[in-house]
Amino acid sequence: MSNSESDLARRAARLYYDDNKTQDEIGEILDITRWKVGRLLSLARESGIVSISISETATPSERATTGIIPTPRSVANGVTDAASLRGFLTNLPSVDAIGLEARAATLATRSIKNESKRAALDTIIRLVDLTTLEGADTPGKVKSLVAKALVPDASDPTTPRVAAVCVYPDMVEHAVRALGTSIGDGETGISVASVATAFPSGRSSIDIKLADTRFAVDQGATEIDMVIDRGAFLSGDLETVFNQIVLVREACNRADGSHAHLKVILETGELRTYDNIKRASWLAILAGADFIKTSTGKVQPAATLPTTVLMLEVVRDWFHLTGERIGVKPAGGIRQSKDAIRYLVAVAEVAGEEWLTPHLFRFGASSLLNDVLLQRQKMTTGRYSGPDYVTVD
């Protein structure tokens, strides 16, 4: 096929498929016979100028709007359609807000003795998702973040490593490259978590959210932090929220059958009530979340102790119901070791100490790590330390 012929075939194909012209009309426009047009069009298909594919399954946007997409977890709990999902969530006992806040306040007063404090500080470091989610992030900043994740305190080699670094999708490749062989699942090495699905607002089409997720997974992210559609949740469109989580969970699948762990961000600060937070937690778990996460860190209030206690109660109840453990990640606003220790107490008391592993509990934080390091240095040297002795983030 000559160049001029393929050009002609391309023009004919445009007119035929894009502009919906008939073969007769195309013949007139290009000043050739109708039969020649027919030959050019078949040539265009054979040579690959035109490719036609017919989808066997419904597109994501179709699937997201027709009922709910059942998951093994939802089916096992009798949630198979929109009505049963609504029924399941509205039948959950409502939250005693005063009781919840009083419980959280009681847990926060627990006194931690010095020996336990040392262990608590190390545990906090092991559970941190060291995060940078700024518009001004650069490959260089991600590289230094990874360096800090690997060696949080250069003056003390006994300092444990953090669980993960958490970045935007386009920074995943830089994080993966900087980690090299130190990449792992949070326990065996440092995990790379990426936010996705039009973080932090989640205001985009489902196709873009899925593309965002797949991009991050392809780049090597081992964990995906997605945001739910809060607008849909608050306006009662639970199916959309549910289906989007199911589809994003599918998008986390890798070719080898494994999948990137999915953390579902509820953005509790926008859900307004404890009842909503409880329902959103259950919904996220039914839809396939590996972790439920409080906040993006971009909305105030971010993580609070009562909210986290509530979510811990949900994962505890889920464990009693199914024997399966779901993770919890408070994120945003936890800046001091003292606060983080209160969260550890809440985890141990509400869900159980088994939850104090990187697989089941994380802190989403950036400045928390420095404060923990200062406290650690104080315990080691017996002197108060200062911000000059940790890195500037």
Place this chain on the structure above:
Amino acid sequence: MSRLPVAKTYKLFIGGAFPRSESGRVYDVTSPSGEFIANASKASRKDARDAVVAARAAVAKWSSATAYNRGQVMYRIAEMLEGRSAQFVDEIQKSTGASAKDATTEVNAAIDLLVWYAGWTDKYAQVVGGANPVAGPFFNLSVPEPSGVAFVIAPQGNATLIGLVAAIAPALVTGNTVVALSDESSPCAAMSFAEVIATSDVPGGVVNILTGSPAEIAPWMASHQDVNTVDLGGADAELALACERDAAETLKRVIRPGQFSSTTGSVDRIGAFVETKTVWHTKSLA
């Protein structure tokens, strides 16, 4: 019907607020003859640590304020003190047993000292800084810069107000922030001075005042890695030696007991809280 007097409980002054001690401790303040005057908060090392955090956070704003502005703010402290001098005279009399005349003299001297130091804010750099002669086509300029956070111990047992002012003011001149520990036995005037500072446009955290035991607090401050200068003027010889040893670990500036007068001002004392920065700059690109 007779009125029940409202006795004042003296608290701490940290980051522009007046919290009680984190430890919940208080101690009795008594007159020289043993009469109860008031309760004062007994600061713990954690209060001191919190004060350092507040002071550190305040360094950027205070040190980058213009020297002229710092002078105005310090003059404002003097103005506010003048307006409340009767209260200070009364507190000094009660807690030290001084005569009204001596107490008035002390308060007036404290006010004058603040005005004197306020005047130095925009002059100090001219006196100790300068353009250095160098053999090349460069400007070579030395300028004094604040060293950062200062911990000062006010004189113990005498000069309760003026000693505190004489310790805090020279640090403020060049833009340092201060954590001050007052006279332990007569802290009332010091905490009332904190109220004066709180109403004088001094940004929160620039001056923090604690009441309590120097022997308990000072070692933690001397070893604190985020404190840049320690003024041990109010420490006894043994404590001062231990603190100086701790301070050496982090190369702090140290003022020894007796190095400066606790009642008069000194330009050298301003110099105890500065580092000299020297910069080279080309005279011309041509």
